[in-house]
Amino acid sequence: MKTITVLGSTGSVGRTTIKLLLENRDKFEVKALAAGNNWKLLAEQARLLSPSFVAIENCDAYKPLQEALDGEKIQVGAGSEAVVEAAKINADWVMAGIVGVAGLPATVAAVRRGALIAFANKECLVSAGSILIEEARKSNAKLIPVDSEHNAIFQVFENENKHSIDKIILTASGGPFRTIKLSDMELTTPEAALAHPNWKMGAKISIDSATMMNKGLEIIEACFLFAMPENRIDVIVHPQSIVHSLVAYRDGSLLAQLGSPDMTTPIAYSLAWPERMAISQQLLDLKVTAPLTFEEPDNVRFPALNLARESIRLAGNSNLVLNAANEIAVKGFLSRQIKFTDIVPFIKTVLDREYGKEPISIDEVLLMDRAVRQSANHFLKMKMNNT
Ligand SMILES: NC(=O)c1ccc[n+]([C@@H]2O[C@H](COP(=O)([O-])OP(=O)(O)OC[C@H]3O[C@@H](n4cnc5c(N)ncnc54)[C@H](OP(=O)(O)O)[C@@H]3O)[C@@H](O)[C@H]2O)c1
Incomplete structure (x- = not known):
């Protein structure tokens, strides 16, 4: 057992x-x-x-x-x-x-x-x-x-052929605002941002999906999990959330893992690993799935993706600051203290202010994280007082 x-x-x-x-x-x-x-x-x-x-x-x-x-x-x-x-x-x-x-x-x-x-x-x-x-x-x-994208990559990532891997391709649903105009995003409510079209998830990750910061965090996550540089991790928008991610090999093969947009499969995979277990959920039937489509992410309406890439390139404590500022900004949006379109500029400002040296221990990570949160909360209050 x-x-x-x-x-x-x-x-x-x-x-x-x-x-x-x-x-x-x-x-x-x-x-x-x-x-x-x-x-x-x-x-x-x-x-x-x-x-x-x-x-x-x-x-x-x-x-x-x-x-x-x-x-x-x-x-x-x-x-x-x-x-x-x-x-x-x-x-x-x-x-x-x-x-x-x-x-x-x-x-x-x-x-x-x-x-x-x-x-x-x-x-x-x-x-x-x-x-x-x-x-x-x-x-x-x-x-x-367990993240469905990274779980997918884990399943098709041939460690013994790592030298033949060209890149990792993370799929993104595009979230609830994939097709709406930037001007409409400004007026959006937490309720609308929480209503993800495909996935039922906790509040924080749902807002991250709406801003696409979730995908930014996932690029960083993939760099560490698969020891791949940021410039070899692509993002493609796939609104149906059926293809959970892909690995591109130098011989032109694209290996993907497909499944329903439901966390049961990645969690079952991790529970049974290195074996596999049966699940009670209905399995994906490709005949009844809507056509699978793919599109470029829109970096203008979703600036979080580029901000996460910038954070990786900055190194030092930037990813820690990005994450802490994002956690505070999401809370601020959910409690209606800031607008949806304020989230990413807020994170960018905190990143500019709090960028510093790389932590070298878990204790240092926790200390820095606390300090960045204090600063971000202070900035949030100042912002509130000015509006
Ligand atoms: N949901 C998904 O489909 C999904 C997919 C991929 C990755 N993830 C990742 O998985 C993680 C969990 O996401 P979720 O959507 O499951 O979040 P969630 O629904 O908000 O659940 C968070 C869990 O953490 C507990 N928790 C919060 N603060 C805690 C603390 N200080 N000490 C102990 N427990 C604490 C909560 O307890 P209470 O509820 O009792 O307060 C709850 O059990 C996130 O990092 C998310 O990015 C989630």
Whole structure:
């Protein structure tokens, strides 16, 4: 039996993971679950899966969570240290499904003990890329990408023929505003930006998809996961989200992975790796799929892509700043403090102000991340006062 810990079990990725675990009780034993605030769902998941430990980051949720699990043989912890404790428990496989850099301490704890990490939390790789990869190398931890694009590349990336790879091609749905005018984007609401045409995801990644910063973060993620330079990672808009990404080989072969726009397949792939497991979802039927189309991304309406590329070229702490500023800007937009079209210029301003030397340890990443957030929050307040 593979032993399992799910970090971020109450989120979109987390819930899909739990569903697969419940459908395959004979194959997996759950050791720990961790979440942020949603103690009710966490308690429900814990009652169904009987882990030995559950952690909730919000300390105010400790009491109700403990009461909800009264009588169960499940230890309950609260606070960010408890989330890290959950990651340290000796499970073979860990879903890194917390959103944002908030997930970094727990993800690193799992990496340091050499676990097999199903890697969904892209913000960790963006902010701590080379340090995290080095930590994984030292501990022999295996990172299986869960982001559907990177999971697709992982499936068709021939490591033994790496020298024959010309480039990686990430597909992008284009998000909910793929075809709308820039002037209309200015007036858009969080509700409209959250309504992704193909994918059901958490709020933060949904807004990132609408600005296409998600694809920018994914370019950075791909650089670290596949040790490829930015100029060999292309982006193509594919509105149907069926082709999840491609690898182009020098002999003209394009190898792609196809599937429904649903996280079940990449999560199932990471759970069963190096084997494969059956899923209960209806499989993709190409006969009923709409024609598959591809188009160039529009860098004028979606400047986030070029900003992410600029950040990679800048090096130093730029990716960390880009990510932290983006997390603050997304929160600002969701709470209606800034307009949708303010998001990318806001990130650019923070990047210009906070660009500096490269962090050399996880502790330094966390310190810098905190400082950039403070500065970005301050800038957000100034911006609000001026409008
Ligand atoms: N959703 C997708 O389809 C998808 C696809 C590819 C990649 N990803 C990546 O996967 C990650 C998760 O995305 P998501 O869409 O699943 O996000 P989500 O629905 O917002 O879920 C986030 C999860 O993280 C937990 N969390 C937040 N802050 C925490 C903290 N400080 N400590 C512990 N737990 C915390 C949340 O707990 P509560 O809800 O209890 O507060 C929740 O379980 C992101 O990095 C995203 O980019 C997601």
